[in-house]
Amino acid sequence: xxxxxxxxxxxxxxxxxxxxxxxGSRPSDLVAAMRYSLFAGGKRIxxxxxxxxxxxxxxxxxxxxxxxxxxxxxxxxSLIHDDLPAMDDDDYxxxxxxxxxxxxxxxxxxxxxxxxxxxxxxxxDSGSDSNIDAKVRIMMIHELARAAGWTGMVGGQQVDVASExxxxxxxxxxYIHTHKTGAMIRCSVLLGGFASNADDAxxxxxxxxxERLGLAFQVVDDILDITSxxxxxxxxxxxxxxxxxxxxxxxxxxxxxxERAAELIHEAKTALISVSNKDRLTxxxxxxxxxxx
Amino acid sequence: xxxxxxxxxxxxxxxxxxxxxxxGSRPSDLVAAMRYSLFAGGKRIxxxxxxxxxxxxxxxxxxxxxxxxxxxxxxxxSLIHDDLPAMDDDDYxxxxxxxxxxxxxxxxxxxxxxxxxxxxxxxxDSGSDSNIDAKVRIMMIHELARAAGWTGMVGGQQVDVASExxxxxxxxxxYIHTHKTGAMIRCSVLLGGFASNADDAxxxxxxxxxERLGLAFQVVDDILDITSxxxxxxxxxxxxxxxxxxxxxxxxxxxxxxERAAELIHEAKTALISVSNKDRLTxxxxxxxxxxx
Numbered sequence: 001x002x003x004x005x006x007x008x009x010x011x012x013x014x015x016x017x018x019x020x021x022x023x024g025s026r027p028s029d030l031v032a033a034m035r036y037s038l039f040a041g042g043k044r045i046x047x048x049x050x051x052x053x054x055x056x057x058x059x060x061x062x063x064x065x066x067x068x069x070x071x072x073x074x075x076x077x078s079l080i081h082d083d084l085p086a087m088d089d090d091d092y093x094x095x096x097x098x099x100x101x102x103x104x105x106x107x108x109x110x111x112x113x114x115x116x117x118x119x120x121x122x123x124x125d126s127g128s129d130s131n132i133d134a135k136v137r138i139m140m141i142h143e144l145a146r147a148a149g150w151t152g153m154v155g156g157q158q159v160d161v162a163s164e165x166x167x168x169x170x171x172x173x174x175y176i177h178t179h180k181t182g183a184m185i186r187c188s189v190l191l192g193g194f195a196s197n198a199d200d201a202x203x204x205x206x207x208x209x210x211e212r213l214g215l216a217f218q219v220v221d222d223i224l225d226i227t228s229x230x231x232x233x234x235x236x237x238x239x240x241x242x243x244x245x246x247x248x249x250x251x252x253x254x255x256x257x258x259e260r261a262a263e264l265i266h267e268a269k270t271a272l273i274s275v276s277n278k279d280r281l282t283x284x285x286x287x288x289x290x291x292x293x
Numbered sequence: 294x295x296x297x298x299x300x301x302x303x304x305x306x307x308x309x310x311x312x313x314x315x316x317g318s319r320p321s322d323l324v325a326a327m328r329y330s331l332f333a334g335g336k337r338i339x340x341x342x343x344x345x346x347x348x349x350x351x352x353x354x355x356x357x358x359x360x361x362x363x364x365x366x367x368x369x370x371s372l373i374h375d376d377l378p379a380m381d382d383d384d385y386x387x388x389x390x391x392x393x394x395x396x397x398x399x400x401x402x403x404x405x406x407x408x409x410x411x412x413x414x415x416x417x418d419s420g421s422d423s424n425i426d427a428k429v430r431i432m433m434i435h436e437l438a439r440a441a442g443w444t445g446m447v448g449g450q451q452v453d454v455a456s457e458x459x460x461x462x463x464x465x466x467x468y469i470h471t472h473k474t475g476a477m478i479r480c481s482v483l484l485g486g487f488a489s490n491a492d493d494a495x496x497x498x499x500x501x502x503x504e505r506l507g508l509a510f511q512v513v514d515d516i517l518d519i520t521s522x523x524x525x526x527x528x529x530x531x532x533x534x535x536x537x538x539x540x541x542x543x544x545x546x547x548x549x550x551x552e553r554a555a556e557l558i559h560e561a562k563t564a565l566i567s568v569s570n571k572d573r574l575t576x577x578x579x580x581x582x583x584x585x586x
Contacts, residue, residue, distance in 0.1 A: 113405075142418060
């Protein structure tokens with residue numbers, strides 16, 4: 001699995017390089033900031049999920065590559081904005097200064113805006129190297145917009161920020177998890193299905209898999225924030241707790257959080273029971289549960 | 294013309310009301326911030342341009358309404374982010390507190406992000422009240438993404454922010470004008486043409502009209518910043534000059550700026566010479582030149 005993920009990361013990085021503005025393009029500081037954050041060594045889990053879902057659905061990876069890149073652009077924009085002083089105020093991510101620490105706040109805000117917009121530019125570029133039908137593209141754009149916007153990720157981030165330091169409660173925590181992280185993970189899996197013209201039954205299996213995986217991903221993230229070292233995290237260890245973030249371990253303790261993550265991964269895999277080429281997707285699910293970073 | 298613009302504003306406001314999340318939808322503070330800025334009394338010039346271009350191209354206004362609303366959402370997001378402390382740091386807009394002054398910086402950033410994303414949600418919503426073909430929709434989404442992103446508005450804003458306090462030069466000023474304001478004005482006119490299946494000749498006329506109008510719009514904006522009172526502007530008078538902004542009047546003086554605006558409007562109208570139903574578009578061009586606010 002490690003090899004598959006490494007290979008996937010390289011494939012996605014190459015495709016991103018093709019779609020991103022070249023270093024030095026005007027405005028050069030904006031482009032530098034966009035590239036800095038996009039190529040900061042992300043694991044590319046979301047785009048790999050797009051491609052793994054394509055494999056499960058018997059589709060063509062090349063046709064879905066633009067969608068894989070688009071979700072990574074949206075993910076990167078969300079990290080840039082989340083790190084801003086007005087939000088999580090993080091100085092480091094993946095061991096290097098955050099975008100606003102490196103390029104200043106104005107450029108970081110605009111680099112995030114530009115990456116979000118570029119995702120839709122890429123998804124709607126009919127000159128792109130993809131044979132996907134216009135109707136399917138529209139469906140994919142709509143899915144991404146719903147997953148990323150006020151109905152999804154941005155909504156989750158809003159509640160996350162607003163709930164800092166408040167008394168933790170399960171419904172709020174679930175809202176944050178399903179929206180902030182879950183929506184984009186689920187969307188990644190679905191985009192792979194759409195790009196492969198998967199039938200309704202398969203789309204439903206992929207949706208449930210993506211949903212459970214997305215929740216597990218956030219629970220594991222919350223656990224790692226407590227159990228990892230600052231060096232491993234590439235950012236301050238325990239920052240969630242010190243900020244009074246509402247997390248699964250904060251509400252139920254580490255042990256129950258670990259059990260919950262395992263349960264969610266089990267449910268994710270069970271959702272794929274009638275899917276034929278599911279090995280990559282189940283492998284990613286196992287990886288999410290066991291990852292140390 | 295005033296009556297046409299008032300009527301257009303009302304039509305657009307009604308359509309926006311239909312497409313926006315209802316007050317009280319969760320997360321309620323995010324939705325309140327999105328609505329606060331979107332319904333803060335904008336003149337809706339961009340969506341009206343979409344509809345006027347539809348009229349010129351013999352299209353159906355109802356089919357293009359979702360695109361008209363999408364450009365206004367993008368415009369509003371850009372105002373929210375431009376006003377942030379890290380950018381122009383404005384406390385007032387249209388006579389009321391800016392989004393971050395009213396809701397806090399984190400919510401303002403997220404409200405901008407959400408409005409930008411909602412524009413693409415709306416454009417790709419196949420359940421919307423529009424008969425526009427999927428291929429045309431894709432073309433419209435792509436046009437908007439190019440006009441709004443690093444190749445357009447965001448690129449212009451980056452150069453605008455970076456050039457504050459530097460020695461004014463014409464190429465930089467032109468870059469700012471064509472990108473920061475021009476791109477979205479031109480895009481609005483083009484979206485109306487696309488939504489009406491206009492032929493290439495008409496699209497070219499609309500493109501030139503939109504380009505010139507967009508430039509004129511920014512030159513007039515720069516003039517008004519100097520010649521209007523704070524009360525008229527709804528924000529601090531002379532804020533461009535005090536901030537060392539690169540503007541047309543700063544580079545050439547008020548008189549030449551006025552002449553340049555008139556020339557651009559003349560060119561915009563000339564571009565429509567062979568277009569039949571151009572009265573609304575020429576009327577808007579005259580209005581842009583003469584507006585006091």
